[in-house]
Amino acid sequence: MALRVAVVGSGPAGSSAAEILAKAGIETYLLERKLDNAKPCGGAIPLCMVQEFELPPHIIDRRVRHMKMISPSNREVNINLENADEYIGMCRREVLDGFLRDRAAKLGANLINGTMFQLDIPTNNQNPYTLHYADHSDGQVEGTIKTLQVDLVIGADGANSRVAKAMDAGDYNYAIAFQERIRLPDDKMAYYQDLAEMYVGNDVSTDFYAWVFPKYDHVAVGTGTMKVHKATIKQLQAGIRARAAKRLEGGKIIKVEAHPIPEHPRPRRVVGRIALVGDAAGYVTKSSGEGIYFAAKSGRMCAETIVEFANGGQRIPTEADLKVYLKRWDKKYGLTYKVLDILQNVFYRSDATREAFVEMCDDLDVQRLTFDSYLYKTVVPANPFVQLKITAKTIGSLLRGNALAP
Numbered sequence: 497m498a499l500r501v502a503v504v505g506s507g508p509a510g511s512s513a514a515e516i517l518a519k520a521g522i523e524t525y526l527l528e529r530k531l532d533n534a535k536p537c538g539g540a541i542p543l544c545m546v547q548e549f550e551l552p553p554h555i556i557d558r559r560v561r562h563m564k565m566i567s568p569s570n571r572e573v574n575i576n577l578e579n580a581d582e583y584i585g586m587c588r589r590e591v592l593d594g595f596l597r598d599r600a601a602k603l604g605a606n607l608i609n610g611t612m613f614q615l616d617i618p619t620n621n622q623n624p625y626t627l628h629y630a631d632h633s634d635g636q637v638e639g640t641i642k643t644l645q646v647d648l649v650i651g652a653d654g655a656n657s658r659v660a661k662a663m664d665a666g667d668y669n670y671a672i673a674f675q676e677r678i679r680l681p682d683d684k685m686a687y688y689q690d691l692a693e694m695y696v697g698n699d700v701s702t703d704f705y706a707w708v709f710p711k712y713d714h715v716a717v718g719t720g721t722m723k724v725h726k727a728t729i730k731q732l733q734a735g736i737r738a739r740a741a742k743r744l745e746g747g748k749i750i751k752v753e754a755h756p757i758p759e760h761p762r763p764r765r766v767v768g769r770i771a772l773v774g775d776a777a778g779y780v781t782k783s784s785g786e787g788i789y790f791a792a793k794s795g796r797m798c799a800e801t802i803v804e805f806a807n808g809g810q811r812i813p814t815e816a817d818l819k820v821y822l823k824r825w826d827k828k829y830g831l832t833y834k835v836l837d838i839l840q841n842v843f844y845r846s847d848a849t850r851e852a853f854v855e856m857c858d859d860l861d862v863q864r865l866t867f868d869s870y871l872y873k874t875v876v877p878a879n880p881f882v883q884l885k886i887t888a889k890t891i892g893s894l895l896r897g898n899a900l901a902p
Contacts, residue, residue: 498523499809501802502627502646503605504612504659507535507589508788509774509795510652511596512549516799518604522809525644526600527629529611534590535654535755537673537788538709538716540692541585541592543871545789551585555595557712559583560692566739567854568697568847575863582871584692586709596792609633610642615649615662617768622812625649625769647812648802649770652795655756657776666763668778670756671704671785672726674733675718677711678747687743688715696850699735702728703844704785706736708743714750720757720785729754757785760837766818773798783836783844789873790829797821832873 499522503514506528517524539557546556561583563575577583601607614628625646630639651659655670680688688710700706706719717740719732737744761778765771773779774791781790801821805813843853856862 499648499806499812500624500646501525501648501650502527502625502644503650503652503795504627505651505653505657505774505776506531506597506600506607507533507593507652507654507774507791508596509776509779509791510650511593511600511795512792513650513652513773513795513799514600514605515596515603516796516803518600520803520806520809521604522803522806524600524605525608525646526597526605527608527610527612527627527644528597529609529632531594531597531609532590533593534588534751534753535593537589537675537755538707538718538785539587539589539592539711539788540709540786541587541788542786542873543582543585544873545792546585549596549792551592551595555587555592556585557588557591558586558688558690558710560586560690560710562691564691564693565854565857566693566695567851568699569851570739571851571854573854573858575857575867577867578864582867583690584871586692586711588711592788608644610639612653612658615659615770617662617770621768621814647769648818650795650798651770651772651776652774652791654775655758657772659770660762660772660776663764663767663770663772665765665767665772668762669722669759671720671722671759672729672754673718673720673757673785674729674754675716675752676733676737676749677714677751677753678717678744679714679750680744681746684743684746685710685713685715693740693743695736695739696844696854697735697739698847699732700739701732701735701844703840705844706732706739708736708740715744715747717744718753722759723756757787760833766815766822768815769813769818771798771818771821781833781836783840784870786870793873794825797825829873832869 502525503510514526561577565573610629610631612629616626627644632639693708695706702725704720709716758778765777773794779790780787798821805817
């Protein structure tokens with residue numbers, strides 16, 4: 497009997513997993529509740545994702561080559577990419593997700609417009625998993641109740657993952673992202689042609705940053721904060737609207753979005769023959785809040801591991817096999833997550849530390865190291881003299897702002 501895999505959720509993580517599985521000839525089912533879903537997200541993707549996932553030009557709304565960091569006191573630091581071939585891609589999630597989902601379906605994944613509401617886990621390791629879902633393909637909101645039996649399940653269904661709940665993956669801390677899409681007058685939009693802005697300060701986010709990112713015909717204006725401060729999210733959004741008021745003058749809100757974002761990996765990401773990827777696994781970075789590339793990459797790595805151990809689709813990979821994906825993931829990206837966690841703890845503690853952070857961003861070596869790390873997803877090993885300089889610059893910035901004491 498051929499191997500059957502269900503992928504629940506068709507965001508970047510789920511669709512990237514389904515694509516690899518379908519290419520390998522594995523019977524793949526890609527389950528998505530809402531095919532026109534537009535996740536509230538800054539929508540920034542690194543250059544390595546454009547190249548690695550072969551994203552066509554029409555997926556990218558804007559090619560950002562200039563960043564403006566704005567401190568609590570409104571000090572502005574301009575950061576420019578030096579290489580003309582480098583850029584940060586800005587996309588709309590409904591466009592990106594739709595492309596990746598359609599590509600997986602064209603390669604052979606069976607796309608199901610449905611909502612999974614129950615996952616039956618077998619007591620015998622050889623028996624199949626049973627997914628119970630409401631099929632919305634007939635256009636009915638309630639849907640027709642159906643079941644699907646598979647050998648493996650990949651949970652790519654976001655921060656509120658039902659797959660994670662069914663496998664008792666454990667909880668994690670999370671943040672709330674709130675975003676408004678604002679259509680600006682032409683002259684205001686021209687300012688954001690290839691520019692993105694990041695604002696820091698207690699007025700725009702207690703423990704994160706706020707952003708103004710350009711899209712095809714509008715800007716995404718948003719903020720995020722940890723769940724303990726979620727009651728203040730609208731106040732923080734008002735803060736970024738106030739800080740960027742002159743640049744947003746004359747704008748019209750065309751959409752308001754909010755969504756939870758995980759802050760660290762779940763305690764269990766593989767249980768039995770179920771694996772979690774993307775937001776369901778908790779793969780969003782601290783400090784930068786980036787998750788799109790890591791979602792797509794985790795889906796791909798998980799699927800590649802399944803293909804590797806499936807012996808042409810004739811063997812059912814075990815829990816031990818799936819945990820190889822986790823070992824590879826943690827080895828490749830564990831240090832990145834730790835470094836960004838440290839940076840958030842150091843620089844997002846107070847307005848004094850945020851001022852120091854923006855000051856540090858004015859250094860060209862810091863800019864180059866940061867962009868190399870972001871664009872190519874490596875913790876770049878700068879030479880010892882540059883490392884020493886950056887360390888001294890960091891401590892000096894914190895001392896000048898009286899921010900080191902806390």
